Amino acid sequence: xxxxxxxxxxxxxxxxxxxxxxxxxxxxxxxxxxxxxxxxxxxxxxxxxxxxxxxxxxxxxxxxxxxxxxxxxxxxxxxxxxxxxxxxxxxxxxxxxxxxxxxxxxxxxxxxxxxxxxxxxxxxxxxxxxxxxxxxxxxxxxxxxxxxxxxxxxxxxxxxxxxxxxxxxxxxxxxxxxxxxxxxxxxxxxxxxxxxxxxxxxxxxxxxxxxxxxxxxxxxxxxxxxxxxxxxxxxxxxxxxxxxxxxxxxxxxxxxxxxxxxxxxxxxxxxxxxxxxxxxxxxxxxxxxxxxxxxxxxxxxxxxxxxxxxxxxxxxxxxxxxxxxxxxxxxxxxxxxxxxxxxx
Numbered sequence: 192x193x194x195x196x197x198x199x200x201x202x203x204x205x206x207x208x209x210x211x212x213x214x215x216x217x218x219x220x221x222x223x224x225x226x227x228x229x230x231x232x233x234x235x236x237x238x239x240x241x242x243x244x245x246x247x248x249x250x251x252x253x254x255x256x257x258x259x260x261x262x263x264x265x266x267x268x269x270x271x272x273x274x275x276x277x278x279x280x281x282x283x284x285x286x287x288x289x290x291x292x293x294x295x296x297x298x299x300x301x302x303x304x305x306x307x308x309x310x311x312x313x314x315x316x317x318x319x320x321x322x323x324x325x326x327x328x329x330x331x332x333x334x335x336x337x338x339x340x341x342x343x344x345x346x347x348x349x350x351x352x353x354x355x356x357x358x359x360x361x362x363x364x365x366x367x368x369x370x371x372x373x374x375x376x377x378x379x380x381x382x383x384x385x386x387x388x389x390x391x392x393x394x395x396x397x398x399x400x401x402x403x404x405x406x407x408x409x410x411x412x413x414x415x416x417x418x419x420x421x422x423x424x425x426x427x428x429x430x431x432x433x434x435x436x437x438x439x440x441x442x443x444x445x446x447x448x449x450x451x452x453x454x455x456x457x458x459x460x461x462x463x464x465x466x467x468x469x470x471x472x473x474x475x476x477x478x479x480x481x482x483x484x485x486x487x488x489x490x491x492x493x494x495x496x497x498x499x500x501x502x503x504x505x506x507x508x509x510x511x512x513x514x515x516x517x518x519x520x521x522x523x524x525x526x527x528x529x530x531x532x533x534x535x
Contacts (some may be wrong), residue, residue, distance in 0.1 A: 196365055200445065220528055221440035221482045225448060226257050226517045227526040228472050229345065230264055232435055234315055234430045239341045239458055240312060248273070249316040250299075251283065257316065259288045269311065271295055273302050300326065303333040312341040316450070323348045323405045324381040328412060336418040340430050340458045345450030346409060346442065350402035350439075371395065378404070402439055402447040406477060409449050412432075430455050435467050437474035440482040447479075471522070485516035489529045496524050 215466040234242065237261055243266040247465050251258045251272030275298050283294045299317060315334055319327055327348060334344050353374045354365050366375055374396040379387060391407060394400055413432050421429040436450035451479050454462065467473040472480050487495070491509060499521060509517070519529065 204305050204427050216513045217529060219297075219442035220484045221442045222446075223256075223473070223521050223528040224482050224484060224526040226260060227442060228438075228470075229316070229436065229450075230260055232467055232470055233261065233265060233343060235468075235470075236341065236343060236452070236462075238461050238463075238466070243268055245269070245314070246271065246311045247316075247454040248312045248313055249320050251287075251294070253279065253282050253286045255286065255288050255292060257318075258292050262289055262291065262342070267314070271302075273297065273299050275299075279532065282302075299330045300333065303330065303337075307337075308337055312339055314343045314345075316347070318345075320349055322350070323402075323408060325383065325385065328385060330384070331409065331412055334512075335413050335432070335453070336420050338453050340453060340455040343435075343450065343452045345436060345448060347446060347448040348405060350399070350405050350447040351444035352397050352401050356493070356524055360386055370397070374401075377484065380406075399439060399445060402445060402479070403477075404465050405447050406437065406449060406479070409440040410477075427457070428455060431459070433459070434475050437477070437479040438482060439479045483519045484521050484527060485512070485524055487512075487527075489531070492520070492524075492529050493529055494518055499524050 222535055224509065233245075236245070237241065245267050246269040247258065247261055247267045249257055252274070253479070258270050258272060262270065270292045271296050272283065272291075272292055274280050274285075274294055274296055277296055280294060280296045287294065295306065315338065317327075317330060317334070321327055323346070331346060335501045338344055355371050375392055378392075378396065378401070385408075387404070387408070391404055394403065396404065417430065417432060424430075430453050432451050432453055434449070434451035436448055437445075438448040441446075452462075452466075474480055490510070494509070495517065
């Protein structure tokens, strides 16, 4: 699942290929919380048309966590899971939780260019493990240039800084003084021929610095593609991008999610000026929300949940938890996952 873009010239056979690792996304707490938050926002599209009329497109892998959630909670029945790793397609087919999910072999760009029908309104979540490399930007351009009004589009990319053990690199081989230049070169190489403005590189690419720069690149690319799209469109067909998601989280590596709704004036009028009112995690600008769930036992999570949403005083009774941990839990308690072992 880690590569969703350009395939190699020759695909290895299932018998000889080195199989890519399978990751269980259901066991990542911040990702789990993000998925539920986004589903709550998706439900606000209902004034445009019944949610069951939407199509959902994503990367289901073998676990289909988001597909199962959005089918069960939103009633979406037209679902497409793009699977780049051809050797894993049979396993993905076997693990489909519902018949309405169609597994499509190939890359996102191949699907969007040759097989995608753009007319139905869609919810498209391109949940990459990759960094924001050239091929990911190409997928973004395809979606923004053609998605129908009323579609909600989301991109998740790896924003972990280069030169870290979590990226598979040995930081001991890179002098601390060379890290800024090393990271800048890696960034430029991964995006070429896209040019990163020099002024954007005045800030550090360490910690969440790369996520900040990636956000700027994504928003600039969306605006540029929409300007080109609208230049040749009738006024009634011109569309705007209304951002609603700007998440950061770290279940291991640092990840960035950006998303929003593409709307023409008519659909924007139907949804109203603030369709996501009351959802605290909505972000319309460069100011992100960072999902930082504390590590709690099941009993601790149940105890704190019983005190919410109002009683701030009584939450201090768990003296071994810091005020920051409790406040972080307060933000996400409605979405907080508690994992348990089960035999199915």
